[in-house]
Amino acid sequence: MSLLAQLTAAIGDGSIEVIDLTAPLSETTPILKLPEPFGNTVNFSLREISRYDERGPAWYWNDIVTGEHTGTHFDAPVHWVTGRDGEDVSQVAPSRLVAPAVVLDVADRVAADPDFLLQIDDVRAWTKANGPLPDGGWLLYRTGWDARSGDQEEFLNADESGSHTPGISAECARWLAEETPIAGLGVETVGTDAGGAPGLDPPFPCHSFLLGAGKYGLTQLRDLDRLPVRGAALIASPLPIVGGSGSPARVLALVEH
Ligand code: MN
Helix, strand or coil: CCHHHHHHHHHHCCCEEEEECCCCCCCCCCCCCCCCCCCCCCCCEEEEEEEEECCEEEEEEEEEECCCCCCCEEECHHHCHHHCCCCCHHHCCHHHHEEEEEEEECHHHHHHCCCCEECHHHHHHHHHHHCCCCCCCEEEEECCHHHHCCCHHHHHCEECCEECCCEECHHHHHHHHHHCCCCEEEECCCCCCCCCHHHCCCCCHHHHHHHHCCCEEECCCCCHHHCCCEEEEEEEEECCCCCCCEEEEEEEEEEEC
């Protein structure tokens, strides 16, 4: 049997499971809220064209209204000023969109501190226990934050001092971008950076360093607890929006049982 026939047969008999890491898209899908004077994206919505009525008697269809960075989505390098000469989302090679993934789980620490920031030593401890980060693959950062994804307020967890959601320290973001072979970082939160990232140096270090290094981001993932620490294959499928800085994406993981 060819490798691909083996793969599809294994999916058919359940020995390889396809796990959907994507948040459903609706008007209530949480979105980022930047403070004044910054611009903001819109909520996802459907605009009905016809529904078996005089506007189209036999068919139902909608226009969609969405931001590039709405729901589970892909950040392309050109999203950030540090990556402004890099790829837009339509230019990302398809072979980069199918890649190995590992899961670094800090949900217990985030439960005690929503502002938790991952440090280089945490990743070093992980690699010591679990082996190297995948060359050309994804580091999936599990924080347990997906449990809040049904509610905008809980998801952004903001007060007068700003949003309190977990992320990665500036030093660790720089190290992941420049010293490790990963292709990108996947998170469960509304963006790859922590809620407190506007106050880090540089601000929004994951965006700044990773996109500046030509790497990618994936946000608002869920069910990462269903993946093994290593061994999953990730399929990320952003739309090829020409000139786009990102795109809503379906993100699937293949897990072998
Ligand atoms: Mn984004």
